[in-house]
Amino acid sequence: MNTNRISILYILLSVLCLTACTTAEKKVSTSDDPLPFLGGKTEVNGKMQYHQIPSFSFIDQYGDTITESNFQNKAYIVDYFFTSCPTICPKVKEQELRIADHFKGNKNLKMLSVSIDTKYDNVERLKWYADKLEIEKGNWHLVTGEKDFIYDVADAFFHIALEDEEAPGGFNHDGRLVLVDKNKHIRSFCNGLDESEVKRFIGDIENLLDEK
């Protein structure tokens, strides 16, 4: 009788432990619907083609050249920023760090932060900024490059970049986070200043990474 009781207690305890573990690793995603393809579509040789990110070439915080080949078979998140940004960037970076923590160790997701301050944000400065944010080497590239190219390609990345003397810090940009899939299609985005939108975005990333 007594051992029966003890074994029941053990079973109850293990069930409790198990549920505790599963809640801790619980997914954020609440929907299994496939993510849409964003940015419109055009007809190419009689086939409908969704918007795709064009070829690009940047230089990251380690001085390495970063092109689309660095993102082969990977999903990635793109944001536009600059290191001396006094307004929205710290908040967006805080949310990106939250995303990076959530997907820590996942080799199928990378991050690309493009600086729009090509004068001041050189490789050395980007390395300093990455170190200050305690970003580990590997999955997160903070990049600079040719000014005209960065401003022109912004549109394809669903971003806005403008030099503006009257804007705080001298630049106008947005705090958007954009999700690109392994086939260069944009699949989701969110306002990187809005914690609840970022939560939904994390769910979208989970769904994308689950896609075959």
Next chain:
Amino acid sequence: MKNSYLIFISMLLITLSCATQEYSQGRELYNYYCSSCHLESGQGLRSLYPPLAKSDYLAKYNETLPCIIRKGLEGQIIVNGKDYDMPMPAMPKISAFEITNIMNYINHNFGNDLPFVKFVDVKAKLEECK
């Protein structure tokens, strides 16, 4: 008679609801001027922006804080054992009244229990700033 009773109750309720929103003016001003970098809960951002929450630097330099807020800060500082060197921009137009409100909000939130500051003292301090 019944009306005045109602007015009394509503006034009491308004006073109570205000009392639970401690330093709400300071909070509004903090969110406008400071939270971009120090973030909404005063936690700062990694090694880039120092925390205000339970910050030893904030406690130690509380008296010179009016000058720091108005004139900004440059150079390396150590907060809770960590180095920070991102410059803090000056805010030449911020008033003594706004600084008082912000300081009282910061000093009594984010887990801080620092002195209450008075407008006259903040104003006097601002005249001494270099």
